[in-house]
Amino acid sequence: MIFNKVLLLFVNLHPAVGRSLNRPSNLKYFRTCRRYISNLEYDSEIPEKMSDLQSLFKESCIVPDVIKIAPSEILNVQYPSGATITTGKELTPTQVKDKPTVKWAAKDEQYYTLAMVDPDAPSRESPKFREWHHWLVGNIFGSEMSKGEILSDYIGSGPPKGTGLHRYVFLVYKQPGKCDFSKVQKLPNNSGDKRGKFSINKFADQFKFGPPVAGNFYVAKYDDYVPKLYAQLKG
Numbered sequence: 371m372i373f374n375k376v377l378l379l380f381v382n383l384h385p386a387v388g389r390s391l392n393r394p395s396n397l398k399y400f401r402t403c404r405r406y407i408s409n410l411e412y413d414s415e416i417p418e419k420m421s422d423l424q425s426l427f428k429e430s431c432i433v434p435d436v437i438k439i440a441p442s443e444i445l446n447v448q449y450p451s452g453a454t455i456t457t458g459k460e461l462t463p464t465q466v467k468d469k470p471t472v473k474w475a476a477k478d479e480q481y482y483t484l485a486m487v488d489p490d491a492p493s494r495e496s497p498k499f500r501e502w503h504h505w506l507v508g509n510i511f512g513s514e515m516s517k518g519e520i521l522s523d524y525i526g527s528g529p530p531k532g533t534g535l536h537r538y539v540f541l542v543y544k545q546p547g548k549c550d551f552s553k554v555q556k557l558p559n560n561s562g563d564k565r566g567k568f569s570i571n572k573f574a575d576q577f578k579f580g581p582p583v584a585g586n587f588y589v590a591k592y593d594d595y596v597p598k599l600y601a602q603l604k605g
Contacts, residue, residue: 424442426457427440427587428440430458430537432537436489437570438571439582441542443585444586445584447472449468450468450470456588459588461590462590463526464593466588472484472515478513480512481545482543482544483506483510483543485540486505486540487501488502488539489501490535492533493533494535499567501566502565504525506522508521508549508577509549521551523558525565537588539585541585542582542585543574544583545577546579562603
């Protein structure tokens with residue numbers, strides 16, 4: 371359709387998400403390194419090609435703000451609320467308050483680490499707590515996520531009021547084998563202590579991981595659930 375061609379030229383976005391450009395349901399915007407781009411929501415929730423996922427990680431500046439190399443495989447993330455991550459789509463703190471189910475093409479005899487980080491803490495403009503890590507699970511054997519070693523328990527999104535959209539990034543790394551995480555401080559979900567100024571790159575280097583093999587991300591801004599989360603973090 372001519373409308374779709376004009377729209378794509380206007381927002382400067384290639385068809386990175388979904389199977390087609392025929393039925394965008396709505397438009398949302400988030401800031402990138404150099405411009406605002408449109409985040410179109412389509413019927414499909416999976417980027418069509420590996421290069422599409424990698425392009426979205428670069429366009430959103432997750433590369434280089436968080437990682438050096440974008441993952442090649444989509445990580446499927448579904449929340450108990452029914453919300454599912456479409457790469458770059460806006461979700462609400464209310465939708466993501468509970469620990470999600472995550473799936474990727476895991477190999478049976480391989481150990482993995484999963485991380486979720488916010489590089490925009492407390493804001494995109496002044497990320498002095500980059501990265502605030504929301505979830506960290508190591509020694510996941512194959513697809514047995516429930517048997518992984520919880521290093522930092524899951525905490526949902528809690529962007530401060532007035533700080534706009536934050537990026538929430540999920541990454542999966544292959545481990546060289548079963549890791550000894552005994553010196554990693556285990557963090558509960560009733561406190562925000564020790565969560566800020568984390569670097570998943572440094573953590574990966576410390577334990578000799580390679581680049582992330584799978585990933586996904588969404589964006590979120592403040593909603594009425596955030597004060598409840600802050601109360602939880604006070605213990």
